Amino acid sequence: MSDSKKIVWYNLAFMAFSTVWGFGNVLNGYIYFNGIQVIFSWILMFALYFVPYALMVGELGSAFKNAGGGVSSWIHETMGPKLAYYAGWTYWACHITYIASKGSGGLKALSWMVFQNGTTFSSFGTRPIQFATLAIFLFFCWVASRGLNPLKKLATLAGTSMFVMSILYIIMMFAAPAINPNGGYLHMDFSLKNLIPQFNMGYFTSLSILVFAVGGCEKISPYVNKVENPSKGFPKGMIALAIMVMVCAILGTIAMGMMFDPADIVANFDAYNANGSYWAFQKLGQYYGMGNALMIIYAACNAIGQFSTLVISIDAPLRMLLDSEDARQFIPTKLLKKNKYGAYVNGIWMIVFLSGAIILIQALVPSADAVLTQLTKLNSVTMPMRYLWVFAAYIALRKAKDKFNPEYKFVKNQGIALTAGAWCFIVTAACCLLGMYKEGDMFTTALNVITPIVLVGLGLIMPAIRKRENSNSVSE
Template sequence: MDSFDSAHKRKQLTWPVIALMDFVTVIGFDDIIYNFQNQGLAVVSDWILLLVLFVIPYELIVGQLGSTFSDDGGGLASWIRHTSGDKMGYITAWCYWVVSLPYLVDVANSTVVSFAWLFKGHALSDSEMSNWAFALFTALIFVVFIFFQHRFANSLQWLSIIGGGAMFIATVLFVIMTIVYLGQGRPIATQPFHFKNFLPTFDMKFLMSLGLLIFAMNGAEFVAPYVTEMKDGPKNFPKAMYMLAIMTGFLTIFGSFALGVFFNAHHLPNDLKMNGSYYAFQAMGTKFGLGNFFLYLFIITQAIYMLAQLAVLVDGGARIFLSDTAKRYLPRQLTKTDKNGLPVNGYWLTTFICSVLLFLSSTLPSVNDIFNQLLNLNGIVSPYVTGLLFWAFIKIRVHEDEYPSEYVYIKNRKFAIFVGWWCLIITLVGATFGIVPIDAKAGSGTWWHMLILNIVEPLFMIGLGIVLPLIAKWQRRHDSAIK
């Protein structure tokens, strides 16, 4: 087998394709649903504030980092390795890869839910599928998909174009149909519906949901490993980030407003996070007398979109972890690739960790609790690691003479450093408060169960990251003893 670094590259990618690949990892209709349940219509103001104060700076920071290190294939791991050394490069690579795995589980869960809607035409209930059956179907999704990735090496680009494009079009359609609905003078589900509903509330609930808001809009750096496969990457990668920022802003702001038209924001279903997207398109079809037409249109779109997410997360995450990490920290089995340049052993390690997380969370009382806890776990671990991205940006701006870039976000050096620290602090605050469960009554048995899982599962992921270098060290000693 070839090493990952010498793997055969795909056909050169254009910046619109990179933007669509990124879009499937950054934001989706489900992300709007999740935070709509947490904040109601006030989330519209939250999205606007975060878009201006966090998302646009974050995505353009990614643009400069991608342009600065355009010859490296490890993304965030490369950026930290160049600015803080090999050991920090490994720590970053492991952390960034492993914190994407709860999201990978969430995506696989959502894939199971989408197929349940496709075949049953309604929300999945606990009586129809037990917790353990749900876990087994999710694990099966991983196995089937890894086989698919292995057999069809170039599936990623096409899945991303189709999935990302279809989801954006579906969201635009939802917003357009909402405008038509309002234009016909039809009633709004949220009552009373006035300006006060949209005002943000900076309370404990806001802080508890801030991590999930950040998680919903981060992930732009996931496509950084593909800069080396772009035509004129240093120049065109920032264009993809601009396109991504526009798509993200449209989806979050107008999508959340549209939800308030079809759902009563003051009385939302308990399973909205798991089934809300389907309820939304089902309600739209009912309002326009089209039955389940929009529902099934969305189900198909969602299934393709979820498969595209799996493709980017499995492939892109493994690249970040395996392609540019100091090899002495990794067991040699993880640095090998197949004839298509795919890190198959990395894929199987991904499946193992995801299965452990899934089965730990399956001890919760219901499928809905499993879904919500794994979802909220992302709002804890993901922002912590995103903070490393801002640290890398601060480092290259403090020592900007050592890190020239064709694209520079914020010419003023001192202001750029201030923005880097601002974004770093926001992510750390959101991640810390995210540890407190938001989907269960405080002090209840389920609340304590979720809190324990929110602590134990990250510790499991950290522990495994410590074990891998020890295995690599043992392998080196064993090889030396044989020689």
């Protein structure tokens, strides 16, 4: 690639920023960590986890610049095909809970668009909403089974617009007191005592929310070697990314602190988890005399994003797993069956069973808002499980230092590199395990424990089923 076509470091930072960050991360941090106290936790998370994580991804991407399978390819090169299958399976399995949450999130967004309040959705009752969510989920499974994926462009558009809305919120909120001094903003206490959180059980069991928020930067690994002067340009871009994300997290948190009282959030937690982002844009519109216009735009973007992500998440991770030659040798042949449209029809049926079961189980939850809270926590427990493979691949890469020669290295010192990899692995695993527990709610705790066990267990028995199939075909 000629130098004129190389990506400069600040362009890389902006590309990664739009991939990693979103408005929901600001809201989740604010409500789970007692308002502006989350600022302390964000700074720690960025300094001790996100920056080394992003720089390790850069080294992996540089070492395996021609490998197109992402994390699975890295594991294949460093640890062999069977562990590469497990990495691919984990990536797919994490999307089962994610898929189950998208229908509920999309319905919530539509409700805000139509009724313009947060109470109507809950008033329908949990069971009717979960059955409606199941119907939407089954419809999009049918769409995927027909080989159709008409929402890819809409997903890109929705993702971009949500990113723009997130930045717009911060800018408009900071300008609001000058434009409307009598808007009724809340006063925040920035004393050190008020900024340092209480390190209790609730704090540690919520850290998975922050890990979930900052994860996913491995998506930018294909661009490492396309950066101008990768050894200097890539870390520059990643540090710029970390600064941008940290600034947005802190400014977004302060903006929310002008709107929402943490004490009220504690008293109405499920309602804020389900409606907080819509209330934020509704209040912002009121400060500017725009009524509900900003909220409706945000809800429309969110609805499109939720539903388009739903159909893409049914189709894309499944294809990534089953199209992989390394993974196929460990997967039962029935799951590899395609219909006339080229869709892995039995794989989609497996998604129907697993995600559908989560949707139906939540019909037992007392309120529709509580369902959304439960799904947020479940995703924060399961989705970061895929990051474990990133750190495992990095440790294996550094241990095989004589075999691979990446153009860019996170750090030259071998001991520091291995310690950083082990640290991020342990932090991720600990946050996932601690995040499973919810004080006073054994139903949610059980769901958070059983779901990963079932998904991991399925992945472990698949190779045994395939091995038995192979043995039977040889004996015949």
